[in-house]
Amino acid sequence: MERLALTPMSKGNAMLQEEKVFKDPVHRYIHVRDQLIWDLIGTKEFQRLRRVRQLGTTFLTFHGAEHTRFNHSLGVYEVTRRMIEVFKGHPHWNEDDRLLCLTAALLHDIGHGPFSHSFEKVFETDHEHWTRAIILGDTGVNAVLRRMGDEFPREVADVIEKIHPNKLVVSMISSQIDADRMDYLQRDAFYTGVSYGHFDMERILRVMRPLEDQVVIKNTGMHAVEDYIMSRYQMYWQVYFHPVTRSAEVILNKILRRAKALYLDGYAFKQTPVHFIPFFDGNPTIADYLKLDEMIVFYYFHTWEEETDAILADLCRRFLHRRLFQYVEFTQHFIMNEWSGLKERFKAIGVDPDYYLVVDFSSDLPYDFYRPGEEEERMPIHLLMNDRNLHELSRESEIVEAISGKKRTDHKLYYPQDILHTPGQEDTKREILEILSN
Amino acid sequence: MLEQHIKVMSLLQKAGDITGRKKLQKMIYIGKKLGMPFYEKYDFRRYGPYSEELSLRLEELHQFGFISEVREEKAGYHQYRYELAPMGEHFLAGKAERATFAEQETIITEMNACSSKFLELISTVLFLEPARKEEVIRKVHTLKKTQNYSGEDIDRAYSYIERWKQQAK
Secondary structure, eight states, X not given: OOOOOOEEEETTEEEEEEEEEEEETTTEEEEEEEHHHHHHHTSHHHHGGGGSBTTGGGGGTXXXXXXXXXXXXXXXXXXXXXXXXXXXXXXXXXXXXXHHHXXXXXXXXXXXXXXXXXXXXXXXXXXXXXXXXXXXXXXXXXXXXXXXOTTHHHHHHHHHTTOOSOHHHHHHHSSSSOHHHHHHHHHHHHHHTOSSSOOOHHHHHHHEEEOSSSEEEEGGGHHHHHHHHHHHHXXXXXXXXXXXXXXXXXXXXXXXXXXXXXXXXXXXOSSXXXXXXXXXXXXXXXXXXXXXXXXXXXXXXXXXTTOSOHHHHHHHHHHXXXXXXXXXXXXXXXXXXXXXXXXXXXXXXXXXXXXHSEEEOGGGSSOOOOOSOSTTSSOOOEEEOTTSOEEEHHHHOHHHHHHHTSOOOOOEEEEOGGGXXXXXXXXXXXXXXXXXXX | OOHHHHHHHHXXXXXXXXXXXXXXXXXXXXXXXXXXXXXXXXXXXXXXXXXXXXXXXXXXXXXXXXXXXXXXXETTEEEEEEEEOHHHHHHHHTOTTSOOOSTTHHHHHHHHHSOHHHHHHHHHXXXXXXXXXXXXXXXXXXXXXXXXXXXXXXXXXHHHHHHHHHHHO
């Protein structure tokens, strides 16, 4: 590796003598000029993100969706860096916040684990907790951050957790039009191969303006923001909510639940699931958490495919070989009139409804689309008008207004259709199929 | 099926009715921090801890006809009043093994009697824990500048938290 002559810049950081660049299919180049950022990227905790897919099970629907949290984290860093270039010299922007902002952008997803959405549900944990733990704990990331001062890691964690007093910095990383969303919408669109999800980010960046506690958009940029909002709306329904992806997620969730239930029942696994045991027991350490990535998870799924427990083996087979569940729309009529009968019939044919009859709700998913506000809990997107007043976006844009109040929920019932077409107990299976087809 | 939805419905049943989305959001967050079996994910928003997941769950329950959501116009603003709908009562009646929150009734009633603004303070303090009290006070004053919470308000929030924690044991 080349030797770098370092130029002092601020305590704990220096500018790299030569800028580092990463080729990136979404932003073309990602530019790194700070030793601090370069060293953070080199930590083992950050490198681990190469082994955690950004979109979890979506690769089973859109085969290109193999991109990782590593790509996305670099992307968010780059969007933030470009935002800061635009903000330079504006009255509300303080250049002293540059490194805090860039660091928080880079590390905002550092606590994500493998298939984190299902994982967190089953093991009752959350990536926000691990993000804070990795930034503040005894880790490589913390050691690099502490070079900036003892308080710096806490400041970074506070920005990511949205409890930092500098609301402008927080809103750059996390708001309704932020660096995180601007990267993942474009990146997810690129890797899934869908035609929606694209918008003119360069234009949006040019019309962004820092105010005291938020980033606003010059009213002349409204149409670029409309495009961004539409992209978000379409990606929500077409990619993030895709029923096949949800089917894979349902099976993944059930695998983890089954493995945990078996362990707690004292089941003798053919191979001890050492990486999972701290999570089954509910007392994982940072070291336990960092050891787990998608490669490890897949390894266990392969071994569990050979287990004597028929449910665990079957679910793993389904996940690994993409033998997913079918689905039907789930309605109130279903809940009130059909649910218990369906469950009983599943039991009658020897299929455990706890694992093979699953309702999936919109509220089970971590995505949303733009809404102007909910008793102002979420800061809406504000347009900066010519008279310097701020107007909420949907007041000015008919397109945004049209989709803001739309229904955002969707419920589906997942089940293994193949089992219902096997020989034996045909009458009950026919009844099940009739209920499901109605 | 609907396990998490049922818990929200059960809390509403116990509370009678809850006025204000903010109040409902904060009551469930505080309940979760006191060990009630809620698993909605929360993050920190403009008015303290907020759960998008819970917001969607309420929308789902409303669509199923299990809860009623009535928009009430007030002087210069509006708010939503939530209560369990007859269909929801009927549905819950068939769920013998659900959490009924019978042991937490006092806490739920007391929470519901608090103002949204005070619940916002309590939930913010709980979100900022386990930081030391001085640190929490400093943060409350910077993050919640516009709410103008006094030192007395913060002390009162701590005493409610302490009392509810004891009751929840």
